[in-house]
Amino acid sequence: MPLASLSARTASLTALTQQIQKKLQQALDSQSQRSSLLQELFTDVALEVDVRAQDIILSMDDDGASSREDGIKSSLCFYDVLADHYAKMPDSGKPILDLIVQLWSQSFASHIFALLFHKWLFEVPLENSDGALRYASALVQGATNVFWIDIQSNKRRFFSLFRYLFEDVTLVPLRINKIPLQSRRDLYLLLSRFLFFYDIVDKLDEFLFHFPNFPNAFLVGGPADVFVIEFTDQLQKLKVEPVLLHYLSQMKVLQGLELRLTTSTRMKACLYSFTSPGAPMYPTRAVRHAAWEALDLLFPGIYLEGA
Known part of the structure; x- marks a missing residue:
């Protein structure tokens, strides 16, 4: 990268970090405005980076290509850039972390x-x-909240x-094992609920392979059962x-999964709840x-059962 x-x-x-630190300090000092200041800061870091500013903020290689993995500049947000920065230079983010x-x-x-x-949580010792437990719990809680914001707006910011x-x-043992076991379980459950929304279903088998053990597995079943239970619970909340x-x-993509009868019945009942107009789900015709269609695909002959 050229020196300039x-x-x-x-x-x-540095300027972005100072602005974040300033707003966090204001939130800490002002109890009456604390909530609104934090909401403003969240909105700020979630904003997309202006196209004109991306060449300055993004690191560039010798060929002038962006170092961002997906190469999609138009969807680059400030949190993408700052998360990379604080992982590579953790000291620069420490004042912000202390305030949070x-x-x-x-x-x-x-x-x-x-x-x-x-x-930073997974790449910095x-x-x-x-x-680790405190940070991992905050990560799961925060990620849950922002993923629901995407769900409610039908955006993928x-x-x-x-x-x-x-x-x-979750697919890299060296990283996932940095956080406590309970936090690992919570993270896998969280991602199970939003996997379909973010369209990474092609890696479902690999995801299930890395699933941690759960203490109630003898009652609930294996990774596929846990995943489907989380998925059906999520489906009913949408x-x-x-x-x-x-x-x-x-x-x-759930075709062929080996499920316990109780899990399969649970999924079937969930889908059935969307097939009739009125309470409790009030589904539209679509x-x-x-x-x-999902019932017929996953449970062939279901129309005959309901006849």
């Missing part, structure tokens, strides 16, 4: 932590195991966060029709049709 470009990038990231810790119990604190420090946790953490239709259309 490196200097401009460093200056930009003091604001743990506040709304949007976990959101901000998950966006800015998800790579931690000083003690107690810290936080796709890069999901993909990192899915591909670069209220945005395009998202619900997307989930139902993706269910073909949802009812999609649910019947």
